Amino acid sequence: MPPSRYRENEESKAVWVYLEQEEGTLENVSLEVLSKGRELADVMKWKLVGLLPGSGVHALAKEAITRGADEIWVMDHPLLTTFTIEGHGAVVYDAVMLGKPSIFLLGATHNGRDLAGRLAVRFRTGLNADCTNLHMDEKDALLVSEVSGFGGGVVAMIEMQNHRPQMATVRPGVFALSEPDSARRGKVIDVPVNLKPEQIKTRILERVRSGVVDLTRVPVLVVGGRGVNGDFETLKKLAEILGGDVGATRPPVDAGFIERERQIGQTGVVSSPKMALCCGLSGAFHLLVGIDKADVVVSINSDPEAPIFEFSDYYIVGDVSQYLPVLIQTLESQQEISHA
């Protein structure tokens, strides 16, 4: 097998994490990967390095350090303001070839996947995509990645002996965020960027960052049925807390409580959320078709014999107008605790 661009014996004992940012904010998943990266680095007593390309992003370096990084390599250049595969691909490649880390992790966001897929080939190395867990095989200093396939039906453990870096992308939300430690100190290293405008072949003609409803892939889908009596405000609040969005069964759509584009089901949207939270809906087949790909289904319905319970992992028999406010309150207070 042809070797990768740098060999096992050239690697530096370090875990590197690609830090993705958008308009001055670090992606959550980058921080999650950083938290996990700290754990892996600690096991091996290695260094944890964050790679931060962008424009005017120095301020973010500090935040990344509080999450566990020992070093942040900042690559600051106007051509890196927004993600392009050519721009970010080139500078990240150069940096990795400079530092030759043993492990290089990225968040499996749209951009993270693009970058990882392209760079893995450029490094001539292997890539474990969309991992659901990572750990170290200490003896051989190998990264072991857990990946799943077949819609979650099969789980595999994957490792790589001779090629470097050991690359993996991590699914958002699988690793917990570590507590930020403002006392932590780390080094910020400015990496000179050599980028010419003609290297960037892809032009961004327009960019819209919000307002597009796409219920097919939301992490949490809160579905309201006839039983929520048109109170979608409460559902929206709940969805917001959970980083999700709101869908509905047909009756509330018919009644004009919510837009038709949010109808879930056979003649609406088929969604594959991590969790579907079903509120005041009976669980008709035409609706179930739209949520049966959810990893977890939770439901609240006042009818103890509601068919939806058959299709739920967890359920509460009760009135949504009573439970939702309590649930929101509980979730909010949990949030405060974790932010405190």
Next chain:
Amino acid sequence: MPEFHMVVCVKVVPRSDEIRVDRETRLLDRRHARLELNPPDMSALEMALNTRDRYGGKLDILSMGPLSFEPLLRVGLAMGCDHIVLLSDRAFGGADTLATTYTLAKGIEKMGGADLIFCGEESADGATGQVPAGLAEWLNVSQLTLLTELSLDLDKQTATGRRSLKGGYEILETPLPCVVSVKNASQEPRFINFSRKAWAYETERVTVWNAVDLNADPESIGLTGSPTTVSELARVPVRERKRIKLEGEAMAKAEQLAVIIRDSL
């Protein structure tokens, strides 16, 4: 000017609800599973056909896998594609993303290159989603990923696509040739055209190439060319809903539920 040439990469996969893991060998047992075209590739097929309908040109299917995949790939011919290229060789087996993208790139090279290459967002079995970008890298062309819409300017030789972002989108323009990945379920694939079906199942427009035909480096293909190794494989039982009723006081139930929600996310 030579005819505009498009390629759509299509994979044949076993249905996920029907595969097993062999208890002893710990290998995937696909023997009893029905095969289908990788569902995300159906969106790629539709966008490719639609692009061909609008701009003309030739549209070929490229796939890697055993000869037994051929009848399924013919579905693509019946939908409107022109030709199938199947890369088939025992030596291709066991390929990870690096070896797969290398082999596909060699296939495209052997086809004489392509102006536009369509891929599905990911495959149902591997779900790595890394093939489009890796393929673009081997071919040294640009990439537009996760597109929901695509248009071409053949005079300027550019492709313009609407790429989905979290909560939004961006419109990107890039020079041809280029690899496009199509957002899963963003296109409703047209059904088989029955006036083509008989032809599709009889035509000899199927080319099979092996490793030698591709002039592929034997060290870079299949299991040999795959740097990653699977150390463990397990079947997660078919998802059966747990049906756990939460009991207790209203407050306690809500708290339980909050914990469950947090733990599941």
Next chain:
Amino acid sequence: MTDEIRLQLDDHMYERLAALTGGAVAVCYQCGTCTASCPWGLVREDYLPVRTIIHQAQLGVPGWQDNLWLCTTCGQCEALCPRGVKIIDIFRGLRELAWESNHVEKGLPSLLWSVYWSENPWSQPPSQRAAWAKGLDLPVFDATQHEILLYVGCTSSYDQRAQKIARALVSTLNAAGVKYGYLGNEEPCCGESVLSVGNKEYFKEIAGKTAAVFKEKGVTDLVVISPHCYDVFKNHYPMAENYLKPKHYTQYLADLISEGRLKFEVALKEKVTFQDPCYLGRHNGEYEAPRQILSAIPGIELVEMETNRSEGLCCGGGGGRMWLETVNAERFSNLRVKQAEKTGAGTLATACPFCTVCLEDSAKNLPPGKMRVKDIAEIAAQALKKPRE
């Protein structure tokens, strides 16, 4: 020049249509009875212009595409057409042309792909087809031992509302001591959804395969739950008359009653009205069997709605409409439930899974408990023996 091409195309279309419909368009003399009788006129200001569509098809001019997918194939128009025009064949033929040119309503290609990959129109895994029968211990059909094959159909296999109909029918068949089997996960799709949206070529392929499965298993007498399956087996399958003897379950139960094999012992004390499923009634002339079953159950008072039998209002679920959205104001089932309410009945009975789903949805617009929608199989099962205390 362009006109010429247009004309050629249109001639071509006319010929194709004539071929597809066996010349059905030719005999229409444009009286408009069809448009007037079509239930879309009850719910839509700009109705369904049936006559105009036929006219456009006769002349081969465009326009017919616009309302092509509304028709529920209920057959109301056909029943009244003075020229005996096979209007549904015309709709199916036009739909076939639409498939050929890839101009079909959004959602319908997915329906066909679902049948193609999963052998059911509901995008459900084939490996779960028999899940509805879990715990029932049903024997797999064996021609040497069984009187009939119970053909469940896709909707009763997967839709949990319709599964109840299948389970109810099973208990009724058991009570009557019928020797029957089913095909479990191996049961093939009948293809009705495909025919109803007009992809006749694909339907023929499915019918051929399914008929071959029946032949291989030695099936001759089969009892089906959905009138939609019944209709295709009876009227659209190859060699149907040769060996397949399909019966709708209401016909079969009515036979069991008259043979004295099935007796109802529990009085139900319900005022019931009956929705004639289009594919049982108008399409196959069976109006009596379901009524015979209801009349055989002690305590049931059967009342008729203002339109019934050959003039019974369609539920709106045929012709592929089960896979298409209909805005609330245009659902036939809403009107039908109102008709049922006027009779004073508390139960709206029917004998079709599509009717059950559509009518039950509309019944939910009434105050809770006002109108129960039940399939006759469910009513029959309730009347079998005293419910356990």
